[in-house]
Amino acid sequence: MTERDAARTLAHPDPAExxxxxxxHALGDxxxxxxxxxxxxxxxxxxxSAFDLxxxxxxxxxxxxxxxxxxxxxxxxxxxxxxNALRRADLESLFPGLLDAVLRADRAESARLAAQx
Numbered sequence: 001m002t003e004r005d006a007a008r009t010l011a012h013p014d015p016a017e018x019x020x021x022x023x024x025h026a027l028g029d030x031x032x033x034x035x036x037x038x039x040x041x042x043x044x045x046x047x048x049s050a051f052d053l054x055x056x057x058x059x060x061x062x063x064x065x066x067x068x069x070x071x072x073x074x075x076x077x078x079x080x081x082x083x084n085a086l087r088r089a090d091l092e093s094l095f096p097g098l099l100d101a102v103l104r105a106d107r108a109e110s111a112r113l114a115a116q117x
Contacts, residue, residue: 008077010068015090018071023095026070027102031055032063036072036086040103045076045085 026032031053039046053060064084067073072091073084091099 010075010077012068012074013071015071015094018090018094020095020098022070023072023091023098026067026072029063029066032067032072033102033106035063035067035084036099037103037106039073039084039086040088040099045083047081047083049081 027036035051035053038051042050048060048064051060053063055063064073064075064082067084068075071087074087076083076085086099088099
């Protein structure tokens with residue numbers, strides 16, 4: 001690893017450091033939940049530029065940082081692109097069924113709200 005690569009390495013909590021309240025806080029924000037929804041529906045990872053979020057770049061960076069620091073996503077640099085991947089295996093090991101339950105509930109709520117229109 002070069003010095004430049006080391007400077008671009010992002011801190012992630014070890015699985016033992018991931019706490020339920022942090023994960024729930026991260027998933028409780030509608031914008032962050034939309035990021036998780038997109039990651040769950042995509043391939044193994046997406047670059048930050050793949051997300052069309054209705055907020056400023058600095059706010060987007062904040063939301064990704066909350067997801068990373070809570071242990072929901074892993075972010076890695078490749079060249080100038082920052083890639084995001086769900087830490088599905090870690091979350092499933094720590095909180096069995098939680099991520100799938102949240103995503104199911106999100107789909108159910110979306111369907112319910114669409115039916116009200």
